[in-house]
Amino acid sequence: MNELFRWNELADQPHNVASKKERFRSHWKHARSYLHLFRINLPLLVPGLSLYRKIRRKMYRQTLSLNRAIGVAVTPLESKKAEIFHYLEELGVKNVLVRLASWEREKINQYESFIARLNRRGYSVLVALLQNRYDVLEPARWQQFLRLSFERLSPYATYFELGHAWNRTKWGLWSFQEYLELARPALALAEEYRVKLVGPAVIDFEFHLYPAVLREIKFDVISSLLYVDRTGAPENAQWGWTLEKKLALLRAIIDLTPCKTRPCWITEFNWPLKGMEPYSPAPGRPCVSLEDQANFLVRYFVLGLASGLVERLYWWQLAARGYGLIDPLSSPWEIRPSFRALRTLQSFIEGSIFRGREFHPRAWIFHFERGKERLAIVWTKKGSLEYRFNRPVSQVFDRDGEALDFKGERVKIEARPKYVFFEADTL
Secondary structure (H helix, E strand, C coil): CCEEEEEECCCCCCCCCCHHHHHHHHHHHHHHHHHHHHHHHHHHHHHHHHHHHHHHHHHHCCCEECCCCEEEEEECCCHHHCCCCCHHHHCCCCCEEEEEHHHHHHHHHHHHHHHHHHCCCCCEEEEEEEHHHHHCCHHHHHHHHHHHHHHHHHHCCCEEEEECCCCCHEEEEEECHHHHHHHHHHHHHHHHCCCEEEEEEEEEECCHHHHHHHCCCCCEEEEEEECCHHCCCCCCCCCECHHHHHHHHHHHHHHCCCCCCCEEECCCCCCCCCCCHHHHCCCCCEEEEEHHHHHHHHHHHHHHHHCCCCEEEEEEECCCCCCCCEECCCCCEEEEEEHHHHHHHHHHHEEEEEEEEECCCCEEEEEEEEEEEEEEEEEECCEEEECCCCCCCCEEECCCCCCCCCCCCCCCCCCCCEEEECCCCHH
């Protein structure tokens, strides 16, 4: 290759600089690593599937508290700080993920200022540390970046995610062993600077990578960039695996490693938008309408948080033309339906207790309570149905927080999520 790494500023990801032929040659060169993965995973197959079935039987049947469980990623645009903080405050989400790329270390002052401001305003910051191929070829370069990041940002951020989507060659790594080489130096540094490590930041449904990494690196939090956009709705299946099933399998795999007791976070997911191809990280089939993006966002968050298998989820990201909650290239910034949808979800479930799920062949119905409030979040995958709850309904809100003119005993459940509030004296 003439170049090892090239950044795509429009889509916030690297270009794929290697040809298919070059990628094939490199994968063939690292064939032993795939055999090694096979040897590690094979003994876990039967116990893993057994544990998966146990987890599936318990999903959505246990009560759990939801406190500061929703997160959003933010890029510190130097000229747009006022807008970023304004919309963050309006959104109401208090967990923020900030990416810091190794090739942008000269901007550390800008990042330090931004993250310190987030910290002062009460946000909990997760810093995602991004790598490229040069960090693999020059280990000292990466280790210097780690020390710089921990030294300058640890006063304001407790959690640091090591690496990013490294199971995609465009991010500069060609095997899990190369990821381990990047991760190992962080262990001593994390102890020195008293920060918590998050990882391994594997993207998509490639859970076979976790056992090999987690038996060597005992992260404080286990992370996954679990996209399901290529299957459309989060309830759709990929090779038979829906989002719910993937979450159960991920937890089962984690529980067969030395990281069994560690919490799991989904640190990145989204749906790119139709008509935004130059700015889309995944043009073509994964792209959806503004309406579908907002619907899928709510449904993913509820499915994930109510499962009890993931402690926190982050939407990527607040402001981005191709997929964000806001289009920052419009003047003034354009607030999309997904922004209003997330703002409403945050306002209704923050500090609530998930009480359980009503299982229905056509509808998803999840019950929550907060103080004297009792509510259900409801939707269908497609189509609609009239549903009668076993308790009186007092009010219904749509996905974006608008009160609906509700009369009668039945609620119309549709693909667009709704919030159904019940009379408090019925429980």
